[in-house]
Amino acid sequence: xxxxxxxxxxxxxxxxxxxxxxxxxxxxxxxxxxxxxxxxxxxxxxxxxxxxxxxxxxxxxxxxxxxxxxxxxxxxxxxxxxxxxxxxxxxxxxxxxxxxxxxxxxxxxxxxxxxxxxxxxxxxxxxxxxxxxxxxxxxxxxxxxxxxxxxxxxxxxxxxxxxxxxxxxxxxxxxxxxxxxxxxxxxxxxxxxxxxxxxxxxxxxxxxxxxxxxxxxxxxxxxxxxxxxxxxxxxxxxxxxxxxxxxxxxxxxxxxxxxxxxxxxxxxxxxxxxxxxxxxxxxxxx
Numbered sequence: 230x231x232x233x234x235x236x237x238x239x240x241x242x243x244x245x246x247x248x249x250x251x252x253x254x255x256x257x258x259x260x261x262x263x264x265x266x267x268x269x270x271x272x273x274x275x276x277x278x279x280x281x282x283x284x285x286x287x288x289x290x291x292x293x294x295x296x297x298x299x300x301x302x303x304x305x306x307x308x309x310x311x312x313x314x315x316x317x318x319x320x321x322x323x324x325x326x327x328x329x330x331x332x333x334x335x336x337x338x339x340x341x342x343x344x345x346x347x348x349x350x351x352x353x354x355x356x357x358x359x360x361x362x363x364x365x366x367x368x369x370x371x372x373x374x375x376x377x378x379x380x381x382x383x384x385x386x387x388x389x390x391x392x393x394x395x396x397x398x399x400x401x402x403x404x405x406x407x408x409x410x411x412x413x414x415x416x417x418x419x420x421x422x423x424x425x426x427x428x429x430x431x432x433x434x435x436x437x438x439x440x441x442x443x444x445x446x447x448x449x450x451x452x453x454x455x456x457x458x459x460x461x462x463x464x465x466x467x468x469x470x471x472x473x474x475x476x477x478x479x480x481x482x483x484x485x486x487x488x489x490x491x492x493x494x495x496x497x498x499x500x501x502x503x504x505x506x507x508x509x510x511x512x513x514x515x
Contacts, residue, residue, distance in 0.1 A: 265470040272445030285442035290342030296349035314426035366437035366489040
């Protein structure tokens with residue numbers, strides 16, 4: 230029995246190193262890290278603005294775009310980008326003009342996307358394998374072109390954030406003071422929504438429509454509990470997110486389980502560990 234267990238362990242260890250030589254795994258890990266960084270950064274702005282579920286609403290609205298793309302024979306992510314960003318900008322404009330609360334506007338965006346997607350799917354003959362891959366993610370099947378797209382969008386969005394860091398930060402923490410300082414708050418808000426839309430659709434390939442909000446919220450909530458400044462919180466969040474994604478992808482392949490669920494469970498595990506440490510008084514704010 231001991232020899233058998235030792236042999237099984239050795240085989241698992243060999244497999245762990247062997248999978249790192251596969252090109253599809255390289256693409257999955259590189260894309261996963263890029264998405265983890267992007268979701269953490271954009272998600273932190275959303276969480277601090279009390280828009281934690283906005284990413285989830287955008288993901289559900291993009292579901293309508295994915296269904297439209299599959300129905301029309303167009304690459305689904307292109308239509309998802311368009312539908313997600315357009316619907317987010319429209320609902321934000323309506324919210325500002327008619328003074329609708331943030332949570333109500335998020336609920337409208339979420340339900341309308343799902344409803345539209347379901348109607349389009351029913352016209353196209355029901356659920357297919359393609360639909361399920363977008364619902365639950367398919368990071369291990371990602372192509373070279375998809376990897377290049379993810380890296381390009383990640384780099385572009387991060388550059389924009391660095392260039393407008395001061396304006397983004399001021400409008401997030403004190404919108405009224407930002408207006409007084411001459412910062413175009415409304416334009417900044419639309420920019421964040423636009424970048425969030427791009428990030429959500431890009432991230433669908435990693436964890437799918439149903440679990441996308443986990444990447445936006447859980448690492449940031451965990452990082453905020455450490456009570457550091459904005460930059461340190463962002464670094465902690467990115468570290469947790471990257472660890473969860475890398476661990477989730479590798480473990481899911483070794484044990485032949487879903488990457489999306491594994492990634493999210495790692496994130497929840499880090500949150501639970503942080504809560505445990507904090508409850509024991511071992512985590513103090515500086």
